[in-house]
Amino acid sequence: MTNLKRLWRRRKALTTAFIAAVGSFLVGVTLPIDLRSNQPEPPQTQVVAVSQSQVQKPNSNFNRLQQAIGQRVEFSQQAIAQLQENRFNSSLPSQFRGITLRQARLDPKHKAIALTFDDGPWPTTTTQILDILKKNKIKATFFWVGRYLQTHPELGKQVANAGHAIGNHSWNHNYYKYNEDGAAREIDRTTSLIEELTGVKTSMFRPPGGILNNGLAAYAEKKNYAVVMWSADSLDWRTTTQSLTENVMRQANAGGIVLMHDGGGNRSRTVEALPDIIDRLRKEGYKFVTVPELLQMEAQNLKQQETAKK
Template identity: 45%
Template sequence: MSGNHLFQQLRKKWRFVALALTAAAISFIVGALMPGNQQGSNNPATARVQVQNLNQFLTVNPSAKQVADDRTAFNVDRTVEKLLTVLESKEKLLTFVPPEQFQATTVFEGKVKNSEKVIALTVDDGPWPETTEQMLDIFQQNDVKATFFWIGKSIENSPEIARRVVARGHAIGNHTWHHWYDPMDAATAADEIDRTAKLIYETTGVKTTFFRPPGGVLNNGLAKYAKQQNYAVVMWSVTSADTDPRAQPSAFVNNVLKGAKPGAIVLMHDGGGDRSRTVKALPEMIAGLKKQGYRFVTIPELLEIQGQSAA
């Protein structure tokens, strides 16, 4: 066998090995990104790393890159392109940014047409053991998406629950690290919001510029800093009053059903204490709103609808 022929045979075998390794890498990433795969759905940051690893593999292995570039040999480049498209879609879903006209503003309700019977349920102070999970089940059973405003320390205590909320498709907002009400200097306000934003991203892959000040206090430095960072400061127009220690769950339901109107933002809580009464009230609250003809939207969706209505 001539040296040239032997070289050609070895070259073909190496191309086959490179192809197999590339296919294996892609198969691994596809498995991680496909719907229903817990790793892919609960930790998108991992999926991003996997795609980066594949690109690095193709870069440092010239033969594999040659195969990837050869559409007739193996359509690696197109597959990677599709994977990146899926990844970009996941990234968009995990980034909650208000429309430009709502950035650096305070929102109390969505200004929509009366015929647009949409309402946004918001949940503060979690994620919280048991309560958040129970509410997630109720939301899923009723095909409802809500907006959760998280406290940094609560995420620190219950990261798995936080990931579960995101995996279920709910929107996320920032509710500071400590839930302090008192006036604070600019550095403290920045730390309260930035530290929480960092942990939200590190835990769930979510980036959000929706903010709710603890207790709805707008003059203690937090809202000012949030607006400087182009957050939308989200308040509420209807409260369930579920922090009232003397009230029965039926009172929470009545408060919401009486106060409901198109574009309303409803306040309730899943954390900060025993919220079992809120959990008990939630199914009846949802049923009553549906009976009134309401459709449930997240805060990002509500502001998109308002923006479209104004156009």
């Protein structure tokens, strides 16, 4: 069984167990609430009496209640599954905290790769990229600029709700030198807004322009973020659709992290190239995962190697 399959099964098993546990809890919690809401100002004893008689003699009122409860539980289960999925996509193994990385170290036969999109959320192109990813059933990783997220909070929520992983790409996307206070403002403020809007507490930081020596990356490492660079640069911000595709294909490898942009300017070429990039990588045998998932695969590999040595 490949690592990816194992990871996928683990995700499924986790989600199922979680839903089962919380679902049964919710049935217990929502049942009395629904009964109460259908009784105008019911004293406590009356609720019990009514619910007992309804259980003994089912009637249409009770069926309606059952239906309402069923719908509510189903809705909650969906919400929980989504939350669980989001959490799984963004949890980062501890050994990658506080370091800078360019890709995951995987066995070359484990062809997993992570698509990443920087400088959003951005009108139109973020939505177009979300649509392409959804159509291809792919989870990707988005590194947001705080002030763009502040301008387009609904777009940000859409990305997070679709189950993609989220990283911090600073508040202003400047290339200045920062002292620690300045770096803290750029990074902390963005992380707070991401959490406030999406509930995701990100532990990934990508420095604007990939600059590692202007104070931002140092602060991020100190605060235990994984500083996530890339191994395949599409150069989509300055080249043609065809050559950005070739850039990705030439540099793609197992464990690779691909840099593209959904925001920060006109990204129509990225949108145009993406379906072809996905098709071609698939034909070469690649599976698409988020950056945290890619690092979870590396962590799992290491664990297996250690067990094998013992």
